[in-house]
Amino acid sequence: xxxxxxxxxxxxxxxxxxxxxxxxxxxxxxxxxxxxxxxxxxxxxxxxxxxxxxxxxxxxxxxxxxxxxxxxxxxxxxxxxxxxxxxxxxxxxxxxxxxxxxxxxxxxxxxxxxxxxxxxxxxxxxxxxxxxxxxxxxxxxxxxxxxxxxxxxxxxxxxxxxxxxxxxxxxxxxxxxxxxxxxxxxxxxxxxxxxxxxxxxxxxxxxxxxxxxxxxxxxxxxxxxxxxxxxxxxxxxxxxxxxxxxxxxxxxxxxxxxxxxxxxxxxxxxxxxxxxxxxxxxxxxxxxxxxxxxxxxxxxxxxxxxxxxxxxxxxxxxxxxxxxxxxxxxx
Amino acid sequence: xxxxxxxxxxxxxxxxxxxxxxxxxxxxxxxxxxxxxxxxxxxxxxxxxxxxxxxxxxxxxxxxxxxxxxxxxxxxxxxxxxxxxxxxxxxxxxxxxxxxxxxxxxxxxxxxxxxxxxxxxxxxxxxxxxxxxxxxxxxxxxxxxxxxxxxxxxxxxxxxxxxxxxxxxxxxxxxxxxxxxxxxxxxxxxxxxxxxxxxxxxxxxxxxxxxxxxxxxxxxxxxxxxxxxxxxxxxxxxxxxxxxxxxxxxxxxxxxxxxxxxxxxxxxxxxxxxxxxxxxxxxxxxxxxxxxxxxxxxxxxxxxxxxxxxxxxxxxxxxxxxxxxxxxxxxxxxxxxx
Amino acid sequence: xxxxxxxxxxxxxxxxxxxxxxxxxxxxxxxxxxxxxxxxxxxxxxxxxxxxxxxxxxxxxxxxxxxxxxxxxxxxxxxxxxxxxxxxxxxxxxxxxxxxxxxxxxxxxxxxxxxxxxxxxxxxxxxxxxxxxxxxxxxxxxxxxxxxxxxxxxxxxxxxxxxxxxxxxxxxxxxxxxxxxxxxxxxxxxxxxxxxxxxxxxxxxxxxxxxxxxxxxxxxxxxxxxxxxxxxxxxxxxxxxxxxxxxxxxxxxxxxxxxxxxxxxxxxxxxxxxxxxxxxxxxxxxxxxxxxxxxxxxx
Numbered sequence: 004x005x006x007x008x009x010x011x012x013x014x015x016x017x018x019x020x021x022x023x024x025x026x027x028x029x030x031x032x033x034x035x036x037x038x039x040x041x042x043x044x045x046x047x048x049x050x051x052x053x054x055x056x057x058x059x060x061x062x063x064x065x066x067x068x069x070x071x072x073x074x075x076x077x078x079x080x081x082x083x084x085x086x087x088x089x090x091x092x093x094x095x096x097x098x099x100x101x102x103x104x105x106x107x108x109x110x111x112x113x114x115x116x117x118x119x120x121x122x123x124x125x126x127x128x129x130x131x132x133x134x135x136x137x138x139x140x141x142x143x144x145x146x147x148x149x150x151x152x153x154x155x156x157x158x159x160x161x162x163x164x165x166x167x168x169x170x171x172x173x174x175x176x177x178x179x180x181x182x183x184x185x186x187x188x189x190x191x192x193x194x195x196x197x198x199x200x201x202x203x204x205x206x207x208x209x210x211x212x213x214x215x216x217x218x219x220x221x222x223x224x225x226x227x228x229x230x231x232x233x234x235x236x237x238x239x240x241x242x243x244x245x246x247x248x249x250x251x252x253x254x255x256x257x258x259x260x261x262x263x264x265x266x267x268x269x270x271x272x273x274x275x276x277x278x279x280x281x282x283x284x285x286x287x288x289x290x291x292x293x294x295x296x297x298x299x300x301x302x303x304x305x306x307x308x309x310x311x312x313x314x315x316x317x318x319x320x321x322x323x324x325x326x327x328x329x330x331x332x333x334x
Numbered sequence: 335x336x337x338x339x340x341x342x343x344x345x346x347x348x349x350x351x352x353x354x355x356x357x358x359x360x361x362x363x364x365x366x367x368x369x370x371x372x373x374x375x376x377x378x379x380x381x382x383x384x385x386x387x388x389x390x391x392x393x394x395x396x397x398x399x400x401x402x403x404x405x406x407x408x409x410x411x412x413x414x415x416x417x418x419x420x421x422x423x424x425x426x427x428x429x430x431x432x433x434x435x436x437x438x439x440x441x442x443x444x445x446x447x448x449x450x451x452x453x454x455x456x457x458x459x460x461x462x463x464x465x466x467x468x469x470x471x472x473x474x475x476x477x478x479x480x481x482x483x484x485x486x487x488x489x490x491x492x493x494x495x496x497x498x499x500x501x502x503x504x505x506x507x508x509x510x511x512x513x514x515x516x517x518x519x520x521x522x523x524x525x526x527x528x529x530x531x532x533x534x535x536x537x538x539x540x541x542x543x544x545x546x547x548x549x550x551x552x553x554x555x556x557x558x559x560x561x562x563x564x565x566x567x568x569x570x571x572x573x574x575x576x577x578x579x580x581x582x583x584x585x586x587x588x589x590x591x592x593x594x595x596x597x598x599x600x601x602x603x604x605x606x607x608x609x610x611x612x613x614x615x616x617x618x619x620x621x622x623x624x625x626x627x628x629x630x631x632x633x634x635x636x637x638x639x640x641x642x643x644x645x646x647x648x649x650x651x652x653x654x655x656x657x658x659x660x661x662x663x664x665x666x667x668x669x670x671x672x
Numbered sequence: 673x674x675x676x677x678x679x680x681x682x683x684x685x686x687x688x689x690x691x692x693x694x695x696x697x698x699x700x701x702x703x704x705x706x707x708x709x710x711x712x713x714x715x716x717x718x719x720x721x722x723x724x725x726x727x728x729x730x731x732x733x734x735x736x737x738x739x740x741x742x743x744x745x746x747x748x749x750x751x752x753x754x755x756x757x758x759x760x761x762x763x764x765x766x767x768x769x770x771x772x773x774x775x776x777x778x779x780x781x782x783x784x785x786x787x788x789x790x791x792x793x794x795x796x797x798x799x800x801x802x803x804x805x806x807x808x809x810x811x812x813x814x815x816x817x818x819x820x821x822x823x824x825x826x827x828x829x830x831x832x833x834x835x836x837x838x839x840x841x842x843x844x845x846x847x848x849x850x851x852x853x854x855x856x857x858x859x860x861x862x863x864x865x866x867x868x869x870x871x872x873x874x875x876x877x878x879x880x881x882x883x884x885x886x887x888x889x890x891x892x893x894x895x896x897x898x899x900x901x902x903x904x905x906x907x908x909x910x911x912x913x914x915x916x917x918x919x920x921x922x923x924x925x926x927x928x929x930x931x932x933x934x935x936x937x938x939x940x941x942x943x944x945x946x947x948x949x950x951x952x953x954x955x956x957x958x959x960x961x962x963x964x965x966x967x968x969x970x971x
Contacts, residue, residue: 056521069867098869110860115882125868164609175868194378195548199592200605221522224551224594228603248599265526266596267551271574273597278526 004083006215007068007101007183009043010316012077013239014063036290037063039239040077040311044319045183050209050216052230052247054223054262060239061219065185068217069103070094099129102176106188108168112160118145119156122175131179144178148204166197170204177208184209186218190225202229223266227251232320235259238295241314245322255324258296294325302328339366340509340542341390341429345403348382348389348566352397355614359385359398361566364640367510372536372543374557374574376550376589380610382566383546384434387512391431392420408509426457430503432496434514440487440495447473447483450502457506472501475538477531493524497531504539512544517552529556550593554578559646562586565611565621567637572647582649582657584626587664604670620650627669628653628660692889696959705955712949715764716771723761727917730756744937751937754929762922763941769918770949773830773903777837778896784838785845785895786888790876792846793853800850807846815840819906828914837902845891852887856880886960893957897950904946919946 018033038060045051053061066072067079070086079086081097089097102125105111112121119141126137145152148170160168169189176184186205190198206229209216220226226233227247234244235256243256254260261278268275281299291297297308312325348360360382367373375383389400405413412424433439441449447469454465470480476497487495496516503511516532517525529552536543547553553560554574561571562585570583581587591604608625619634620626626633630652638650643657653660663669696702715722725731733739733747742752750759792803819836826832856862857880865879881888906912907920908927917925919942926938 056523071863071866095869098867103864103867105860105864107860111864113861113865113879113883115885116879124865124870128865128868128870128874166609172864175864179868194610195550196378196588196592196606197609198605199594199603200607202594203603203605223522224596227596227599228594228601251596251599262522263596265522267526267529267549267555268597269551269554269578269590269593269595270597271554271557271578277530278523280523 005044005319006047006082007043007045008078008080008316009041009064009068010078010080011313012038012041012043012064012067012074012079014038014060014067014072015075036239038067038074039295040313041236041239041241042314042316042319043234043241043244044316045215045217046320047182047215048209048213049231050206050218050229052226052233053217053219053236054221054226054233055236056221056262058238059236061236062187064236065103065187065217065219068183069101069185070097095129099125099131099179100182101185102179102181102183103185103187104169104172104176104189107192108165108172108189109160109192111172112163112168114160117157117159118150118163118171119152121171122178125175125179129179140178141174144174147177147208148174150174165193166201169193169201173201173205173208177212177214180212180214182214184214184216186216188220191220191222198225205229223251223263235262238290240295240311241325242294242296243322243324243326244314244319246320249322253322255322255329256296256326257300257302257328259324302326304328338369339406340369340408341367341544342404342406343390343402344405346386346389346400346405347402348385348394348398348400350395350398352614357613358617359566359613360389361617362637363563363566363568364403365561365568365571367542367544369509369542370536370540371558372545372556374545374547374553374560375563376547376553376560377563378548378610380565380613381563383563384514385566386563387431387514387544387546391425391429391512392417393431422457426453426508427506428508429510429512430506430508432499432503432511432513432516435519439499440490442487445484445486446490446498450498450505453502454505468505469501472504475504475535476501477527491524492520493528496520496528500528500532500535504535504541507539508541510542510544512546514546516545516547518547518549525552532556550589551595562589565617566613567621567650568640568648569622569651570647570649572644576644576647580657581661582643582647582654583622583651584628584653584660584664585622587661588625588670591664591670602667604667607671620652628656628663696956699955699959701955702959705952705959708948708952709956712767712771712945712952716768719764719768723764725758725761727757727762727765729758731758732756741931741935750941751935753925753938754931754935759922759938759941762917763919763945766917766919766922766942767945769913769916770900770903770920770945773834773837773913773918774896774900774949777834777841777899777903778892780834781838781842781895781899782845782888782892785842785891786849786881786884788842789846789849790853790880790884793850794857794872794876794880796854803846804850807843810839810843813840815902816905816909819902820909820911823906823911828911830913830915833903833906833911833913836906837899840902841895841898845888845895848891849884849887852884853880856883890957890960893953893960897953897957900946900950900953919943 014037016035016037018035041064053064055061063072067074086097122141122144123137126132142152145155150167150170163171190201193201202225218226218229230247232245233247233250235242235258237258243250243254243259250259251263254263257279261280264276265278279301281301291308293309294307294311297303300307312327314323314325344364346360346363350357350359363386377383388394390405394400402413404411407424407428412420440446450469451462451465454460454468455462469483473480473483478494478497490498517528520528545553545556557574559571559573560577562569562583564585569585570577570581577586581590588606592606594603595601606625611621611624619636620638623629623633632652638652640648640650641654642648643654696706731739731748731752733742739748739752739756741754742748744751748758748760750763752758788803792800818840822836823832862875862879865875903912903918904920907918908923910924912918912921912924922942926932926935932939
C-alpha cells in the first residue's frame with residue numbers, strides 16, 4: 004500500500020475582479036488553476052522528486068500535502084485514510100508524521116527562538132513526549148544533523164550561517180520522527196559548496212531513519228542525485244512520472260524533453276540539443292481545457308487542447324507520460 | 335579571441351569600512367580580458383566578484399576604498415581618470431553593465447523603450463528619432479518584439495525584462511559588457527533562451543563579455559576563459575577546457591565535486607566542509623586554508639603568489655606542483671571529510 | 673544521557689533584562705530618560721517617608737507666622753499654597769499618585785491594544801473587520817469630553833479615572849500591532865510553525881508576540897506618557913480622583929485659588945514635573961524605536 008496518494012487533486016484560486024466588473028460587464032470570476040487533477044503516489048522509503056518551473060504548482064501541492072492548504076477538489080489519502088476525514092487526534096498524528104522543510108534558510112527560523120527552542124517546538128506543541136525526553140531527543144537530532152548541541156543549542160539564528168540554519172530546519176522536522184518529509188527547494192538559497200553537504204545529509208538520514216521524502220525543485224541536476232522517482236509538472240498538471248534515471252535519460256513528454264535539454268552542464272566539453280519549444284510561458288488564468296502545454300508544443304494536434312491524459316495511479320512505478328502523441332515523438 | 339587585451343586589471347584591492355571593522359572584499363586581483371571573448375568569474379557569495387566589477391566601474395558605495403596598480407581599457411589608463419570623463423567616456427559607452435537583479439532595475443513608471451531612449455540620448459548627441467530606431471534594432475537583437483517598446487516593466491515577464499536590460503547594455507556599442515548573475519532567478523527554459531541569445535549576439539557584435547555567476551554550469555557553457563574567486567582573491571584562472579580537465583587549485587577541485595551534473599547521475603557529491611571566511615581585519619595566509627584538505631603551515635602564514643603554469647593558466651597555491659596527485663586525492667570522500 | 677543543555681528560562685530572562693538595559697542606554701536620550709524616571713520612581717515609592725510635612729496641614733514658618741503663599745525658601749523649598757500647605761510634600765505625594773495612575777493605565781491599555789491587534793491581525797476576516805470597526809468608532813470619540821462624562825456619571829474615584837484613560841489610549845497601539853502581526857504572520861517561520869502542528873493561540877502568543885516585543889515596549893512607554901498627560905488634563909479640569917492628589921490636581925487647586933498670577937512657584941513645580949517625566953518616557957521609547965524598526969536582518 005502506498006504511503007500517500009493524491010487522487011485527482013486540484014486547487015483553484017479566485018482572481019478577484021471588482022463588483023462592478025462582474026455586475027455590469029458580466030466578467031466571470033476568473034480562476035487560477037494552480038493544481039489541476041493531479042494523481043500522485045509516494046511509497047514508503049522512497050524519494051519522489053517533483054520538478055517544474057515557477058507556476059507549475061509544485062509548492063501548492065506541498066502545502067496541500069502538509070495540511071496547510073485544503074484542496075479545492077480531490078482526495079489526499081494517507082496510509083489508506085482520507086486526511087479531510089481525520090478527527091482531531093488523527094490530525095495531530097498526521098502533523099507529526101508529515102513534516103516540511105523550507106526554501107529560505109534566513110526566514111525559516113523564528114529570530115526570537117534559540118536553536119533548542121525551535122527544534123523542540125514541534126514535540127512541545129503536539130505534546131508528544133514529556134519535557135526531559137524532548138530535550139534528549141533534541142540532543143540526539145542535533146548531533147545527527149551535524150550541529151553539536153553543546154555548541155549550537157543556545158544560539159540564536161543570527162549567529163548561524165545559511166547552511167547551519169537549514170540544518171536546524173531539518174532537525175526540527177525530523178525530531179518528530181515523521182514518516183514523510185516534504186522538502187520545498189531547501190538548497191536553492193545556499194552556496195554551491197554547502198549544498199552538497201545538505202543533500203548528502205538528507206540522503207543519509209532518509210536511509211537511516213526510514214522516511215519517505217517528496218523533494219520539490221526546479222533544479223533537475225539536484226533531483227537527479229536524490230530522487231528515486233521523478234514527476235514533472237507543468238502549469239498545474241502532472242505530465243510525466245517514472246524512475247529518475249529513465250525520465251532524465253529517456254524523457255517521453257515534449258515538455259520534459261525540452262526541460263532536460265535546457266539544463267546547463269558543468270562541463271565545457273558537453274553539447275546539448277536546443278530545446279524544442281515555442282514561445283514564452285502562458286499565465287495560468289483560464290487555460291485551455293486539455294493539455295496546458297499545447298500552445299508551446301511542437302507536436303500538438305487538435306485533441307491535445309481538448310483532452311488531457313491523466314497519469315494512471317495504478318502504474319505510478321512505471322515510466323508514464325500524459326502525452327498521447329508518443330508515436331510522433333519517437334519518429 | 336585575439337591576443338590584444340581589451341581590459342587589463344593589475345593588483346586591484348577594495349576595502350570597506352564598517353562598524354565591525356575593515357572588510358577586505360577584494361585583494362590583489364589581476365586579470366586580462368581579450369577582445370571578442372567571454373571571460374567568466376565564478377565564485378560563491380562573499381567571494382568579491384560583484385565588488386570587483388563595481389570597483390572597475392566606479393559604482394562602489396561611499397564606505398569603500400579602492401586602489402589598483404593599474405586598470406587599462408584598450409591600453410588607456412582608466413584608473414586615474416576624473417569622475418566626469420569616466421562617466422561620459424567610459425561608463426556605458428565603452429563598458430556597460432547588466433546588474434544583478436536587473437529585472438528590478440527598470441523604473442516602473444516609465445515605458446521600457448523610453449528608458450533606453452533616454453539613456454542613449456544622455457550619452458550621445460542622437461536625436462529622439464535616431465535613438466528610437468536604435469532601440470528597435472536592439473530589441474530585435476535581443477529577441478523582443480518592437481511593440482513592447484511601449485509597454486511598462488510590469489507587463490514584461492522576468493525573462494523579457496532581462497532581455498531589455500541586455501538591450502540597454504548594448505545600446506552604445508560598448509567594447510565590454512559586464513553581466514552580473516544574468517540568469518539567476520529565472521526559470522530553466524527562460525535561462526536557456528537568454529544564454530543562447532547571448533551567444534548569438536556575440537556573433538553579431540564584437541564586444542567582449544565578463545560573465546559573473548555562482549552557477550558553475552552556466553559559466554562552463556558560456557565562457558572561453560574562467561577565473562575562480564574565493565575570499566576576495568583569484569584562486570585559479572584558465573581556459574574553460576583547461577580548468578575542467580586539469581584543475582590545479584584545491585578550491586576548484588572542491589567545487590567540481592560539489593556541483594551535481596544532470597549528465598552524471600552516479601557522481602558522488604562531496605561538499606567542502608566549513609564556511610566562507612570572514613574578511614574582517616588583516617588577512618594572513620591563503621583564504622581557503624581553513625577548508626583546504628591539502629593545506630600546510632605555510633598556507634596559514636603566507637599568501638601564495640600567482641604562478642603561471644601554461645599560457646592562460648595561472649594558480650595561487652603553494653602546492654601547485656603536486657596538482658596531478660591532488661586531483662586524485664580530491665576525488666575521494668575521505669580527503670574532505672574525515 | 674543528555675548533554676548539559678541549560679534550558680533554564682530564568683537565566684534567559686535575566687539575560688534579556690540586561691539586553692533591555694543596554695538598549696535603553698545605547699541611546700544618549702534613553703540614558704537621560706532612564707535616570708530621570710528612576711529618580712521619579714524612587715520618589716514615588718518612598719513618598720510617605722520623603723515628604724517633610726503633611727501636605728494638608730497648615731504650616732507655620734520659623735518666625736511663627738502663618739506660612740501662606742510663601743516663595744521657595746530653605747524651609748519650604750517649593751513654597752506654600754495660600755492655605756499654608758507645603759508644596760514640596762504635596763509634590764512628593766502627588767508623584768506617587770501620578771505614577772500609579774500612569775503606569776497602571778499604560779499597562780492595561782497596552783494589554784488590551786496588543787491583544788486586539790494580535791487577534792485581529794492573525795485571524796483576519798470577520799473578526800478583523802469587527803474589531804477594527806470597533807476601534808474606529810473609539811477613534812471618533814473625543815477623549816476629554818468622554819473622560820469628563822464618565823467621571824461626572826460615576827464619580828471621582830481612582831478606578832474610573834484609570835478606566836476612562838485606558839478606554840481612550842489603547843486605540844493607537846492596536847492598529848500598529850495589527851499591522852505588524854499581519855506582516856509577521858506571512859513569514860516563513862510562522863508557516864513552518866503551523867506545519868509543525870502548533871495551534872493558533874500558541875502561534876500568536878509564543879511565536880508572534882516575542883517578535884513584537886520591541887514594538888510593545890515602545891508603545892508601553894508611549895502609553896504611560898499619554899496616560900500621565902491625560903490624567904493631568906482631567907485632574908486640572910477638576911475631574912481627577914477626589915481622594916488623593918496628583919500633579920494635575922495641584923494645578924487645579926492653584927486654579928481655583930485664583931492665585932495663578934501670583935504664585936509662580938505653585939505653577940512651576942508640577943508643570944515641570946509633568947514635562948520632565950513625559951519627556952523621559954518619550955526618550956526611552958525612542959531608544960526602543962531603533963530596535964522596533966525592521967532593520968536589515970543580519971545575514
